[in-house]
Structure formats: C-alpha cells, structure tokens
Amino acid sequence: MAIIERPSTPALAGSGAPAVVTPSQAYGVLKRPVSTTGWRSWVFTVDHKKLGIMYGVVAMFFFLVGGVEALLIRLQLAGPEGTVLSAGLYNEMFTMHATTMVFLFVMPMGAAFANYFIPLQIGARDVAFPRINAFGFWCFLVGGIFLNTSWFLGGAADGGWFMYQPNANALFSPSHGVDFWGLGLQITGIASLTGAVNLITTILNMRAPGMTLMKMPIFTWMSLVTQFLLLFAMPVITVALFLLMFQREFGATFFDVSAGADPLLWQHLFWIFGHPEVYIIVLPGFGIASEVLPVFSRKPLFGYRFVVFSGAAIGFVGWGVWAHHMFASGLGPVSVAVFSMATMLIAIPTGVKIVNWVLTMWGGKIWFTTAMLFIVGMIAQFTIGGLSGVTHAVAPSDTQQTDTYYIIAHFHYTIFGGAVMALFAGFYYWWPKMFGKLLSERLGKWNFWLMMIGVNLTFGPMHIIGLQGQPRRMMNWTEARAGEGFFNLGFWNRVASFGSLLITIGVILFLVNVWNTHKKSSTTPKAPLDPWDARSLEWITASPPKEHNFDAIPTVHALDEFFHRKYEVDHDTGEVRKIASAEEVLAAEEAKADKHIHLPSPSYWPIILAVSLPIMGYGVIFNRLLIAVGGVILLLAMFGWALEPSVADDSDYDPPVDGGGTSKELANIG
Amino acid sequence: MLGLTAASAAVLAGCAKDAPQDTWQPKGENAQKIHDLQWPVFLVAGIVGVIVLAAIGFVVIRYRDKGQPMPEQSHGKPALEIALTILPALILVGVGIPTASTIFDLADESDTECIINVTGQQWWWEYDYPAQDGCGGIAEPIVTSGQLVIPANTNVLLRLTSRDVIHSFWIPALNGKKDTVPGRVHTLRMQADQPGIYAGQCTEFCGLSHANMKMEAVALNPDDFQTWVGNQLEPYVSPEAGSQAALGEAAFTANCAYCHQVNGLSSTAPDGTVTPVLANPDQFVVSGAAPNLTHLMTRNTFAGATWDLLTDECRDRVWNASPEEFGALYLQGVTAECLNAVDLREWIRNAPAKKPMYASDAQKANSDGKVRGMPALGLNETQIDQIIAYLLERN
C-alpha cells in the first residue's frame, strides 16, 4: 500500500479525518519528482527511451575518447621510433583504448539500442524495472567518468585491458591506474548486470499478446542471448576484480607465486569472462544486421529459426572456448587441443549467420540506403574477421600469430567491421524512429565509404604486419626489424595510420550529419512515419514514440507483424499486395487507444545511489574515510529508494483529461 | 573488393622476403610443422572468403532494386540451411585432425638432445646451460643473455620460466611462442636447420619497456658450438696492469659488479687477500638478476638485445653471412673495430634515458628501494672509457 494514500479511517469516527499527521507531511522530501521538461526530466527519468538516448549519447562520447586514444597510438606508430607518447603513456593509452571501446562504447551502445527498442519491439510500455534501469545507466556514466579521472590523478591503468598478473600488481604497476580500472569496471559492471536482469525479465514477461518467442523480432532475440551472457559473465569478472583489488589494496596473494598460487588463475578468470564478452559485444550487432537486411531486401530474414538458434548456440559454445586466448600460456597439449577444437566449433553457428544474411538478400529487391550499406559492409568485413579467426583456432598456427598485429587485425575486423558498423547501421536505420527526422543519406554514404575504406586500410595491413612478426603493445617499431624494400613493415604501418585518419573523418561526418539534421536552422523535414517500409513492431507508433509507446498494445499474429498489416501475401502465387499504409495501420491502433495507461513515475534515487559508488571508489584509493561518506550516501539512497511512494501524486502529475481522452495514471511499478 | 585485397595481402605477406620476424619463413623443423599446418588453413580460409565475398558482390549487384516486384516472402529452406551448416563442419573436421596431431608433436619432449634454461625478467632474457652430456657436452654451467646460442640441426629443449612478470619467448623462424610464467617451467622445442641468426621478441606485454625486450637465436654448427662452449668456460684473464682496461676493471668492480657478475673477477684487499667479487643483484634489483657480463663481447647485442654491440656494417656482415661462413664470423665476437661504442656509451652514461625503466629514486620507492632495469650510475666520461675498454676484453 502506498504511503501517500490516505488511510481509510475506521468507522468509529463519523467525520473520518485521520488524527495526527498526514503521511505526505511525514515524508516531505520523499515525494517523487514530476518534471516532464527541462534537465530534471532527464536526470530523474525512468523512461526507457530517455535512458536509451542517454546511453547512446554517453557511449558516443566515450567512442570519441577511445578514438582519440586510438589516433594517438596510430600517430605514435606512423613512423619508426615514435616519440609522440612516452612508453608509460603509450601503455596507458592502449590499455584505456581497449577498456573504453569495450566497456564504455560498444557494450553501452548495445545497451542503448536494447533499452530503447526492446520494449518497442515487444509492444511494452517500459521495461520491467524502470528505476533499476535508470540506476544502471547512472552506474555506467559515473563508472566511466571515474575510470577516466585516473588520467588526472596519477595516470591511467597501464597493464593492458587483460590486466595480467603479476604485471598488474602494485609492485609492477605502482600508479593508481589499475585500482581505478578495477573499481571503475566494477561500477560499470553493475550497469551490465542490472540491465541484464531487467531486460531478460522484460523480454520474458512483457511481450505483447500473441508474440510467442518464435515471433519475436530478431534484434530482441539477439539481445536476449546477450543479456544471458552478461548475466553469467559479469559475476566472473566481478570476482576477479575483487581478487585484484584485494591483492593490490590489502596485500592478498591470490596470484602470488611465492605464496604457492598461480598467475594463470587470473588469466582463466579473465577469459572466462572475456570470451563471452566478445559475443556480448557482437551479438547486438548481429541483431541489428538481421533487422536491417530483411527491411531493405523486402524479404523476411532467411531461416529466422536458424539465426535464432545459431545465436543461442554461440551463447552456449562461447563459454567453452576461453582458453584459446591462452594457447601460448603453457596449458599443456591436451587442454590446447580441446579448446582448439571447441573454437573451431563456434565458427559453425557464426558461419550460419553469414550464410543466412547473404541468402536473405538473395532474390530480394535491395534498396541501398546508408543503413543497408553499413550492413553489407559489415557482412563482408565480419566474414574476413571470422575466417582469420579460424586460422588461429588452429592452435599451433596461433602460437605464431597470438600477440601480434594479426590478432589486432582479426578482432578489429570482427568488432569494428562487425559490431561497430552494425551499430552505425542502427543509427541510420532507427534515427527517424528515435528523433522524428531522417539523417542525410548523402552525408551518410560519405560516412559509410570513408569508414569502410578506412577500416580496411587501417586493419587490413595489420594482417601483414602481424604475419611478418610485429608484436602487439609495443610503444614503437624499429627499422632494424621492419625488413627491407618499399613494402616493408614501415610502409604498412604508415598505411594503417593513414587509414585511421579516414575512419576519423568518417566519424566526424556522422557528427556533422547529426548536427545538420538537428541544428535550429535545419531545414530537414519531419521524417515520414515509415520511411523504410519496415517490418517490426516499433514502427507501429509515432516517431518519436509517445511517452507511453503505444496508445493500444498491439496484438501480434506473425513475425514481421507490421509488414503483414501493410501487405497481403497471396499464398498461391506468392504475390505481395499492399493493403494499408503505415498511417492507416497507426490510425487503426490509435482508434482503440487504452483509456488508462499506467506509467512509472520518475525518481530521485537511482542517480543518488549511483553517485555514492565512485565516492566509495575514491575512498578505496585515496582515503578510507571517503568509503564511509559514500557508504552513508549509499545507505540513505537505498532508504530513499525503498521509502519513496510508488507513484507521484496524481494532482502533481497528470490530471485526468476531461471528456474521456486518454489519461495517464501512475502505476506502482517499482 | 577491399576485403579481397586484404585477404590476398595476407597471402602476399607469406611471400615477402624481408622481415626478420616473418612467421611464414620457417627455418627449423618445428616452425616448418606449424607452417605445413597453417598454409592450407589460410588457403581454405582464403577460398571460402573469396566465395562468400563474391556471393555478396553477386547478390548486391544482381538483386539491387531495379523496379522489380516485391520478392516472394519465403522464410528459408531448411534443407539448404542444414547442408550449409554441415559443409563448414566437414571443413573444420578436416582442419581439426592435423591440428590436434601437430599440437601433440610440438609438445613432445622425448627426443631432446640439449637443454637450455631460459629465464625472462624485465626487460631482458637470461639463458643458462646446465652442465650436461647433451649439446655435445657442457662441463660447467654457462650463463649468458641476449643471444640464445644453440647447435644447429639439434633438438634443443628450452625450459622457460620468469623471475617477475609473464613474458613470452618467440623466435618466429624456429617455433611458435610460449609464455614464461613465474613459478612454472614450460618447455619449448627449438631446432634450426642451418647456422644463422634468428630474430625474436617478447610477445607478452610485460610493462614499461616491453617493446625493448628482444632476443636473437644464434645457431652454430655443432663444431662451432663446441668452440663457443669452450670459449664461454675459459678462465678469467685480468687486464694487463696499468692499461686502460685495468683501470676499467677497478671502475667496473666499484660501480657495476654489485649487480653484474663477471666470473673470475676478484678483488685484492690491502693486506693481500684475494676474494672473488660476487654480484648481489638480489639486493638491488626487483627480479634479483642482472646480465652476466663474463663474455659480453661474444654476443652481438646488449640491453635486452635492443641495441647492437656491432656497428651497422659489421652487423650486416654477420646477418647476411652464408650458413657456411656464419659460424666463423660469429665466433669472432665483437672486436674493437666493430664495437658500436655510441650506443654502448649512451647506455652506460644514462641507461634509463635510453630505455624506459623504473630505476629513478622516486620509482624505487615503490619497490623497497630496488630498481627494475639499470639505473643511471653518474659515471664520468673517463670512467666510461675505462669500462668500455675493460668490457672489450670480455670475450
């Protein structure tokens, strides 16, 4: 029972007013915030769409940070004996480049899309736990900021993103960088874990009527697999990070050889997390690709079931291959052979996906929008990345390739060429849905070609650099080992550095595109309701969607529900006839709008709770007293969270509309 | 397609002839085994890649929107799907079987003819040869660093470990890499078909100067190798009294011998008692070791094989020597004419300025006052001259 509701006074009193205090007086500050405009509407929001946008904006910011780090690295390596960065700074740079790109860009950008589109794709009005959702976002933000403040507080982490023991020990990495790294990831890890629980619950419980799992949009499916991977992977890294923290801060000896422990334990822990992490990064991209391809090929996804099951298979097999990161660690031939075979196995479901994508386009009517270009480019590059992956699934071959630039080439083809290109496709594809305006296709195509050429120029030569023996993580390369002739390692290093400039220009063009579309003087018209002739549920609503997503929760009859409401398929001839426009479909839905719509109220507490965490983090590093300060804030915020009324006062928020229009009520969703 | 260029470039890499650490130019049986396994895999991967990319290209051109009617809304053909799942599975089985057998081949220790202990530390490698009947017989242990000297055409087994953090030992022309993990002893087979010099580099990120932790494997004919062993075990010869080198000996004893061992070096007290000078790197260095300099001038590199002891001209002569004449050339060691005094001098003057290390007083504070790497010793130019003159006789 909500506290602010007035209790019904028992019958003994005739006039019925409660006697002593009204509870709303009793709680004072614990009312829920109600702003629907201004900064408060963003800071205290629990709306999955606003959170999704904020995830996206912050992730994009960190993409730029990580990009600058990458540029500095390439600048350093553009010539022999580079002097742009000192050795220490270079080590910090590549450590933070990887950390930023993985934990602060690709993962949260996947979370941005998942947050924004999963409820829309399954016909829900919000996620299952909106306040926890907001808490997750703020954890990600404060964690990311915490991590990057290390640059200004004595230097960032310098142990590589894998942070191998004992090199990441206090003895060998004496700055506070690794502490910042561990605690920062711990905080952003909370975002991933709570997000996983939230989205799994949402997907399993809040689908629109009629939407069985096998009628669920493929992006939601791939996100579901991703969330399960997160749910099981995050605890592993959490434990590992705690061990690391205890070892550095409190002199524990979990990985200390002289105390009888084994440094390889860290590697196992890290990669049991780290390999599923690879699929966490790439599966949302697969989802976007499988979403965009059918739309622009005007055909359903080829072998939807196979794509779903191969995604799930990747989710399972992904747990059994972690040691392929350790083929050179000295595991012994039996382990190496087993993990080598398992790694080859995982190429099969991945191959299935590529085949299905190609066959989706086969016989289609392909419309080359920017989004489609990005996906076609992504398939091509992911194919290359996947095949180079097979070459080091062959363990003996991997002992020649691991820790060389060949590996960098491989995983940038899968992560940049695969996941990031798909994310950019997602931007172009869903932009009109999120913001009501189309990004310029002309600039978009420039953006695509620059990135496509840039990626291949940057990472393509790295195959050669790697196979010719240049190891990773070296602050410089020397002419002495670059070989002779014009096309020596120096040449390819310069090409790679040049390519990184093209990528930079591509990314800047994207930002320019966004700016042009949304600046005050922009002449970009409002996007049509259904600019791409799309197929799934998120398009059966206004653009951008109303706060409550759908006026009426749609009932689902088929995979690609929206398509089937617009088109009729003649089963005998296979002929496809248009029967309704998107506007008509939407009008039909709006006509049966729900009279009462329940939405969660905003809340102060998620952000306050999240802010307490980095304070405790600084406490661990600098002054234990701060832990207590953060702890008190944490405790108070938890109380605030538990005590705040489950809904804002009706009178504060949304007075019922006269004349029987839709009224928004506030449900007691937590 | 750009993808195609990348794929063909990868193949091209194997053909290029110039990079010293090229992984596609095996020079020994073990690397050859890896190569025999990997080139077909690359080939198959390349073919599959070309087919897929061609298919994408075909689809993209053939089915672009030319105003054709809406395509049939087919959801797929399970039979085709299953076939296209089984096909890669079969290819992978074909790859998997030779992979497994090669893995076990490369882990074999039974045919060892020679044992060398390899120890990594920040940021150089130490090689010690236990006394053994193998390697053609080694009577007493030998300790060296920088260049791993092995007999050619002999199955050498390296026993790898580390004194501080994890490193990785890698001579691409002779075998794949293997991590050196503190507390663990890993083995790595080494065999070189012909005499020659083979470059390598630490490939597990090991901190500040990871880029400067290199190594070279030097293969000598078994006869030449015996000569080398004999030379390494030769007793210490004091410099001629009064010479520049003799002054250098004193300077070395006073400044360098705390950490660097020179076997046979002794000091004479005023009362005439002679005591051997034993280095105590365990008191000054985190990893507890510093390169043994007894026969420094028999090797061609210093400071973690980052710099050459030979001038460019002499270095090229050694590196480009034919297998037949290589041994003799290498056994000459570093002569006064060939000495690369520039780098050596800079190194002795201020090592941390040349190679990033944790050796300043502020950095020592984090590690109980011990250095990681070589500190700046504050020697004057005269002392440096004397020490170089002394070192030049360590052959």
Add this chain to the structure above:
Amino acid sequence: MFTTGSKLFIGSSVLAIVAAVAFGVSYDGAAAWTAAIGLISVSIALLFLMAINFWVRDSNVSGMDSDATTTSAAAQERPSNSMWPAVGALGGALVAIGLVATPVVFKAGIVVLLIALFEWLVQAWSDRASSDRRFNASVRGRIMHPLEFPVLGAVGLTVIIYSFSRIMLFLSKESGPAVFVILAALITLGGFLFASRPTLKASVVAGICTIATLGLVSTGAVMAIDGEREMHEHATVSNEPAVCSSNEETEVDEKASQGVAAKSNVAATIIYNADGELYGQQVGMGEYSRMVTLQRSNTSQIMFRNLSDETVRLVANMGAFEVDVNGTTVTEKPVTCTTLVEPDGRQFMTLVFPKSSAATAPTDPYTFTVPGVEGASVEIVVP
C-alpha cells in the same frame, strides 16, 4: 461545580491537614514537627492536583464537543502490541550478566539493547502516524524492512552456514563428502519437488523448511559443542632447522601442499626411492640425476615424491652465509623442508636461491637431503 476528581483531592487534603493537626497535638519533639510538615506538604500537593483536575474538568469530554469523539485520547487506537520492552529488558539483563561474567555477553547485551531502543522508537513513532493500525504497521514496515530483511537474512544465513560448517568439521574426512553429496541431493530433490507442485500449501512448505532448518541448527549446535575432528596442520614449509633436521614429527598429511601452481610444470621433481636413494628429475634431462640446476632469484617449485615405505621429509639446505647482525658476524644456514610425507605421498616446496652456488661456503653447498639417511643427497647448482 467541583468535579468528582477534585472533590476527592479536596477530601484527601482536608484529611491530611486534620492528621497534621492531630500529630502536632499528640506528640512533641522533632518527630511531631517532621510529621506535621510532611503532611502539610502532602496536602498542598493534593490541593495542586485538585486545581489541575478542576481546570481540566477531570479530562471529561463535553457532550457538546463533537470533534472530541475522534481527537480525544480515549478515542485513539491502543498502541499496538510490542515486544521491544521485553527485548529491552533482556538486553539490560544481558548487560548486567555480561559485566559480571564475560565481555561477549556484555557486548551482545549492548547490541540487543540498541536494537530494542531503535525499534521501540520507530514503532512509537509509527503508532502516531494515523489512527489506522494497519496503516501504521505498513508505515513501520516501510521504514524498517529495508534494514530488517537484509540483516535478518544475513543472520539466518550465517546461522545456517555456521551450523553446516560445524557438521562438516565434525564428520570424518571419509564420511564428509558422502554426507555433503547426500544433503545436496536431498535439497535439490526437495527444491525440484516444491517447484513441480506449485499447488502445495505454503504452510506445508514452510513447515518442512522450518523442521529442516531446526534440525540443521540443532545438529550443528550439538556438534559444535562436541568439537571438530582431529586435523593436521597444513603448513608446507617450516623454517625451523630443529624440525627440519629430524624425521621425528608425528603429523602426516599427504596432501599438505595443494598449491594451484600446476603440478606438471615444476622446476624439478625430487624422488626418494625404496632403496634409500635420493635423485632429481628435470624436464628434458631424462636420466635420474644427483644434481639439479635451478635459476637464481627465481621462485622454483619443487615436487618431492616419497616412493619408499618410510615416512620421510625433504630438506633443502640453502647454504651458509655470513650475516652482519648488530655489528657481529654470524653464520646463517637457511634451511627449508617439507612436512613429513607418508609413503607414496608427494608435496610441493617453493624455493628461492637469491645467490649463486659460488656464494655459499664450500663446506655448506646447496643440497636436498633426507634427514637421517646417509648419502641421500642431491646437489643443487645455482649458476
């Protein structure tokens, strides 16, 4: 005019004055003065009370005052039942007993007292939140549940885990795993049954769980009192030369060293065989050797295997060094050893030789030995 209450007080105070007069007349001396002053004071106090009662009209509610039917104290709900006075009393008692007996009880008393005070405070506050008792209870729950549930959960878990650990420590090493497996199977089975019968009454489930928990806790308590099974120390390395030099210790544990460091990657294996010979094996060296080579300043893992039928230990004699202790030169002979290893047992030893073989006195070379066995010695070369 006068209310019932004020009349009572008037009567009483008159009586007190009469009594004072009576005392003053019938007694003399100090006693009479004392009694008279006391009784007059009483009468003044009674008159004061009379005035208050008169003023508030005996706190009676006027029939004309309709508000009073809800606002008067009499109209309020009774405060709800509370266990906190009783718990507070328990806390006080514990504090008192603790002061006499033992500090632990004292501290526990303080904790109980604080909890009782705090809970009492919150309950008293919530009782005044409104006139609806159910509502008040929910107010209290909102404030206290976020604190109570986690704490109670933690306490409950601690009790269960602690009880379980006592049971496992009581059981012998042989039966322990079996009991563990059976219990785990039972719990899984129970969980599965509960899950497959969602219609099962909550009271039945709760009953079963309660009985199981009670059984666990009481068994745990009994076994905790009875004590743990006899256990050997798991010390791997001892720096006591006195112990290392003999084979006379009683403790035996073939699993004394279970370091994670891979058993397949040791620096050397030292074997003591049935013929009383000690020899070393190193990877790649093939033959059994009387000499092993270990790198200096390197953490070397040594495996000792006892293939004889005696119980022996391995001792590493790590040379002799002259050390300067407060100005006097002392010869130190560091020694490290395994615990006793029973026949067919094996054990790890982690060694670091900071100095080369050349640095130790020639009379005390680096060796592995088995104490008491002549000739059982392996030379350690540290180049």
